[in-house]
Amino acid sequence: MTAIHDLHSHSSASDGTQRPAALVAAARAAGVDVLALTDHDTTAGLDEAGRAAGEAGLRLIPGIELSCGWERKTLHVLGLNIDPAARPLREGLTELAALRTARAERIDAKLAKAGIPGLLAGLRAELGPDTQITRSRFARALVAGGHVNTPAAAFTRYLGRGKPAAVASDWPALAQVTSWIRAAGGVPVLAHPLRYRLTASWLRRLLTAFVATGGQALEVVCGRGNPDEIRTLALYASRFGLAASAGSDYHGAATPWLTPGRLPPLPAGLTPVWSLWEAA
Ligand code: AMP
Ligand code: MN
Ligand code: MN
Ligand code: MN
Secondary structure, eight states, X not given: OXXXXXXXXXXXXXXXXXXXXXXXXXXXXXXXXXXEEOOBTXXXXXXXXXXXXXXXXXXXXXXXXXXXXXXXXXXXXXXXXXXXXXXXXXXXXXHHHHHHHHHHHHHHXXXXXXXXXXXXXXXXXXXXXXXXXXXXXXXXXXXHTTSOSSHHHHIIIIISTTSTTOXXXXXXXXXXXXXXXXXXXXXXXXXXXXXXXXXXXXXXXXHHHHHHXXXXXXXXXETTOOHHHHHHHHHHHHHTTOEEEEEOOBOGGGOTTOOTTOXXXXXXXXXXXXXXXXXX
């Protein structure tokens, strides 16, 4: 029996709905053997998750999902099996936290201008200082305040590109975040490569740049795993010599359509990303 891996998940340290310990319990209950906690731009949930994993008999891979910029697009790079204490990563996360704070303040100011004041103050009171505020938090607050019916509508009406509370984000460069991950002993994985809506030629350019900057794997199976997408990504992984990762991107109750670890198998012939740390 091969171990069930789920290498992409979120806790309340970013925009998941469950505390790290509850996330680990949910993953274990769903049969996951190896779980990576990959919160957006923070490692604040890893200690609690690690303790819970020890008790539950599940292996926790310390991870992160870093926001970065490449050719004026925002990308997400997972860092798997990182040492969260590594100095360059810590410095990078301080920079990212400052960017996120400034961005949240600009979103809040734009929402106030659109007639919806005070959301950020409410989020801060609710979440405390250790939670990275993502746009999904604003989306849920907009739902809770009765301004929209669903988080998706919050993006279409307020937070998405070209909408009243959209802000351009000056994330660190792709090469920068891969170097932080490598310096922390981790494996950089390009997350959900088909979600950036790139043409095939742009995706090839991106993968060339990703490999050149130290990227090592592609998230070939993500979310519920559409078979066509898996086939496409498997081809890219082989062509670019990248290992293959699999993760649900589970966010607790915010992704009710997902179950941790319930993922199609990696296509045959690919190098599973976990072989990179199992061999070490
Ligand atoms: P941020 O990193 O602050 O820009 O927030 C991005 C997060 O918002 C993503 O990780 C998703 O969880 C969520 N998100 C982005 N776009 C949408 C959308 N159209 N509908 C619902 N959630 C979204
Ligand atoms: Mn998210
Ligand atoms: Mn992502
Ligand atoms: Mn994610």
